[in-house]
Amino acid sequence: MKDPPLGYDVADRKLVVNEEEAERVRAIFERYAELGSVKLLAADLQERGVTSKRWTTQGGATRGGVAFNRGALYKLLNNRVYRGEAMHKGTAHPGEHTAIVPDALWERAQAVMETNRMERATAERATAPSPLAGLLFDDRGNPMSPSHASRKGRRYRYYVSQAVLNHRLETAGSLTRVPAQAVEELVLDRVSALLTTAEQRRWTAAAPVERAERLAALLRRVELGSDRVRITVQRLDGVEARAATRITSPQDRLVESGDTLVLEVAARLKTWGGERVIVGPDGRELREQRQVDDTLMKALARAHRWCRQLASGEVASVAALAEAAGCTPAYVTQLLSLAFLAPDIVELILRGAQPKRLTLAALLAAKLPLSWREQRRVLGLSAAQ
Secondary structure, three states: OOOOOOOEEEEOOEEEEOHHHHHHHHHHHHHHHHHOOHHHHHHHHHHOOOEOOEEEOOOOOEEEOOEOOHHHHHHHHOOHHHHOEEEEOOEEEEOOOOOOOOHHHHHHHHHHHHHHHHHHHHHHOOOOOOOOOOOEEEOOOOEEEEEEEEEOOEEEEEEEEHHHHOOOHHHOOOOOEEEHHHHHHHHHHHHHHOEOHHHHHHHHHOOHHHHHHHHHHHEEEEEEOOOEEEEEEEOOOOEOOOHHHHOOOOOEEEEEEOOEEEEEEEOEEEEEOOEEEEEOOOOOEOOOOOOOOHHHHHHHHHHHHHHHHHHHOOOOOHHHHHHHHOOOHHHHHHHHHHHHOOHHHHHHHHHOOOOOOOOHHHHHHOOOOOOHHHHHHHHOOOOOO
């Protein structure tokens, strides 16, 4: 068995509660729910001398007992072992050990984390960098740099060949300017398909800036031609070892070469309704038409914030929330139901991958049950959608 998490020891290959450490774990959850920030929590724990689990190896060496960094705290706060569950291939199952974090405390901490994630995603979407900057080239080896143009008050992003920017048209590739969103979404979609299931979950949950950083680490090069996109990915942790099994489109071809994977996607640019999109040989668009619904995102964040305020006692009642927000108690009650949406439905909304019919009005009118399975049924969604 691996080294046990803080709060447990191992006896006869089973987890048993370490009462002193269990108190430490509960205190960390409580403090996070109060502070509402992992960064502040890390500083608070360091100031108070709260450290990670200390243990001794079979060789007699001492390990652990160090200050918590933010990564370790995120892992601790998301560790379902603490609520008596065991993870197998990314799915939680009832464990044989005793839970040490009560359900109410776990839910409070998760509500804070979910609110922070949504608010961060909403705030950062507009400021996320061009994720393919320095990685995108035309089919004659010219770098393609981020650029933009404004028309009628709207900003459009592009990648433009350096050959054009430097007035060397004779050396330019077959594509000199491409719409940034179209090529970024195609690359993001194809690269995420090569990841392990666990890494895909982290990828989905990440804010845009974090996702761009991870993409930059994975990619070695993206080359655009008139009828093909070549995506070169580095074999790093998180990339599926049997990546070829992840290729589901007959239009894609994967070449494995040492420490890299080269994915070739048959594609070309086409104008539909005034928008430049990337299509396959059959003329169908290769990327999903994903559009993040800002109204729905803000409503989700608001619902989780209100739920946290009620759970912590910061606000005494639904009526008090309604008065502070300038709306009716009935609307507050309706919106609060969004705080109990199934995690996979929330992920769809965060990625903008929900069906177009799944608007805020539709969710509020659905009178959602608490059961996640029933929510999917009422909304016409599958668990794997």
